[in-house]
Amino acid sequence: MKHTIKELEDIASQIRRDIVRMVHGCQSGHPGASLGCADFFTALYFEVLNHKTDFTMEGAGEDLFFLSNGHISPVWYSTLAHAGYFDKSELATFRKLDSRLQGHPTTHEHLPGIRIASGSLGQGLSVAIGAALAKKLNGDKSYIFALLGDGELQEGQNWEAAMFAPFNKVDHLIASVDYNGQQIDGPTSKVLALDDLQAKFEAFGWHVINTDGNDMQAIVEGLHYAKTLTGKGKPILNLMSTQMGAGVDYMTGSHKWHGTAPNDEQLAAALAQLPETLGDY
Amino acid sequence: MKKYTYTEKKDTRSGFGAGLHEAGKKNENVVALCADLVGSLKMDAFIKDFPERFTQVGIAEANMIGIAAGMTIGGKIPFTGTFANFSTGRVYDQIRQSVAYSNKNVKICASHAGLTLGEDGATHQILEDIGLMKMLPGMVVINPCDYNQTKAATMAIAEYEGPVYLRFGRPVIPVFTDPDQKFEIGKAWMVNEGTDVTIIATGHMVWKAIEAGEKLAELGIDAEIINIHTIKPLDDEAILTSVKKTGCVVTCEEHNKFGGLGESVARLLTTELPTPQEFVATNDTFGESGTPDQLMSKYGLDAVNIVEAVQKVIGRKK
Numbered sequence A: 001m002k003h004t005i006k007e008l009e010d011i012a013s014q015i016r017r018d019i020v021r022m023v024h025g026c027q028s029g030h031p032g033a034s035l036g037c038a039d040f041f042t043a044l045y046f047e048v049l050n051h052k053t054d055f056t057m058e059g060a061g062e063d064l065f066f067l068s069n070g071h072i073s074p075v076w077y078s079t080l081a082h083a084g085y086f087d088k089s090e091l092a093t094f095r096k097l098d099s100r101l102q103g104h105p106t107t108h109e110h111l112p113g114i115r116i117a118s119g120s121l122g123q124g125l126s127v128a129i130g131a132a133l134a135k136k137l138n139g140d141k142s143y144i145f146a147l148l149g150d151g152e153l154q155e156g157q158n159w160e161a162a163m164f165a166p167f168n169k170v171d172h173l174i175a176s177v178d179y180n181g182q183q184i185d186g187p188t189s190k191v192l193a194l195d196d197l198q199a200k201f202e203a204f205g206w207h208v209i210n211t212d213g214n215d216m217q218a219i220v221e222g223l224h225y226a227k228t229l230t231g232k233g234k235p236i237l238n239l240m241s242t243q244m245g246a247g248v249d250y251m252t253g254s255h256k257w258h259g260t261a262p263n264d265e266q267l268a269a270a271l272a273q274l275p276e277t278l279g280d281y
Numbered sequence B: 001m002k003k004y005t006y007t008e009k010k011d012t013r014s015g016f017g018a019g020l021h022e023a024g025k026k027n028e029n030v031v032a033l034c035a036d037l038v039g040s041l042k043m044d045a046f047i048k049d050f051p052e053r054f055t056q057v058g059i060a061e062a063n064m065i066g067i068a069a070g071m072t073i074g075g076k077i078p079f080t081g082t083f084a085n086f087s088t089g090r091v092y093d094q095i096r097q098s099v100a101y102s103n104k105n106v107k108i109c110a111s112h113a114g115l116t117l118g119e120d121g122a123t124h125q126i127l128e129d130i131g132l133m134k135m136l137p138g139m140v141v142i143n144p145c146d147y148n149q150t151k152a153a154t155m156a157i158a159e160y161e162g163p164v165y166l167r168f169g170r171p172v173i174p175v176f177t178d179p180d181q182k183f184e185i186g187k188a189w190m191v192n193e194g195t196d197v198t199i200i201a202t203g204h205m206v207w208k209a210i211e212a213g214e215k216l217a218e219l220g221i222d223a224e225i226i227n228i229h230t231i232k233p234l235d236d237e238a239i240l241t242s243v244k245k246t247g248c249v250v251t252c253e254e255h256n257k258f259g260g261l262g263e264s265v266a267r268l269l270t271t272e273l274p275t276p277q278e279f280v281a282t283n284d285t286f287g288e289s290g291t292p293d294q295l296m297s298k299y300g301l302d303a304v305n306i307v308e309a310v311q312k313v314i315g316r317k318k
């Protein structure tokens, strides 16, 4: 381990502070699943991913990460800043005019750490597969990670990708699903139920594991374990249970905070629950 | 310059929501579909009163278009709702084959069009949708200018038989058209009669054209302002009549100048009545995050830009 679990939890706390402050600062954006995925991003970038903050598009010899559910950009931007890709002061520009920190991640403004635009849902798994195929052709044995929303899985393109990857033995791919059970119009079970996702992906030929995405120890172990499963002909799917809004009591577990910014009072209440550990931007 | 005033500002998407509700009351064959954006599309009133005529498809726009096309076969009049980007580019071939080519009575209703979507940024701000949709044979393309006109247009397309693309937006803007207007597809609305220049505007740009008209009047320029809410079929006659009188034209749209209203007007004029024209539109660019006002200003879609374009085009008159 590069960090203790406590150290990682402290990083996640700071990332959560950043998320609510960023979304508050522009009065728009998506705090819910950003908070829910703060532990995953921390574990990934500070413990699991082999990456250089001296960013190159190709990332030869590095593990690559793709965010398909691009609306949770705040958690990614904060993570990238604290990991050292750019200065954290830039977080204050989130969603503002002339910023590199666009509402949804883009390559257009050349923000280090971003390799493809996302925001229009359902496209990231295909891109991750393509990047994995290129690595294979290049003889590069690094891992490809991807994160997808659970509601996002309603997009058919995911299932085209899900069929493609096992058939083509894309087996250095670890895709995680932010399994928070929520989307914009309500709980996923009421909008369009995903039902037994594990059975669905297994039927398509994936190796599926289950992790608790809001338990740092579990998520670190889960991602390390996922790595041990690669190279065996199957892509890996990490069904990662999370709570939308995790870390802020009044936001937890409800789709209402999918894409709503907190007001001043709500911000204060949120920050009171999230220790400042690395210094606010 | 005719005086236009307003007492309130509303979003055009709410006009859609209200129009859909009215259309639903009038005709029980009107059904609605949405892809996980019920609140953004203001479909709540329809859903409350006609729950059995509403279908939530989840985040699956391609499936939504196909299902809508299928429902027309049973005599239904489906209104699909999602953001403009996911209503068009996302599902282009589904629309092309199952709706346009098959001539199905689907109403593709698209909110959050253009830059005024604001902070979400370029992935969500489509500036190419008018072009995409007008290129489809048989597709009617409508971009109304305020709440009242959007409501009227929504009710009117329910009565029209055939595929329609209805484009509207997110920001609150002045409500300045008649609440009881009769919306005629393909019929331009004369906003202001004038003699020096024809300003042709659609959607959110109509109010900006009125603001520009007032500034131009102060400069001694008498602008004719025409609201083209229906980009296809285009009201050729209204445009030609006006341009014969004024001898120059400025088109205004919250869309790429490649493929938008301006190009439709240019095509008409080059064949019928070659005329100097200037385009107030985005210039082959994606959008970005920012407030709607900041973006309209940065990308040259403000009243001042219309004034400048008018001054330029008048200078080009023979």
Ligand SMILES: Cc1ncc(C[n+]2csc(CCOP(=O)(O)OP(=O)(O)O)c2C)c(N)n1
Pocket: A030, A032, A033, A069, A071, A119, A120, A121, A122, A148, A149, A150, A151, A152, A153, A178, A180, A182, A183, A184, A244, A258, B035, B036, B037, B059, B086, B090
């Ligand atoms: C193609 C597409 N359709 C619709 C949207 C609008 N949208 C943004 S986020 C979202 C819900 C996503 O649900 P989920 O993946 O579960 O993410 P969460 O709600 O957990 O953040 C929708 C419908 C979009 N961004 N892209």
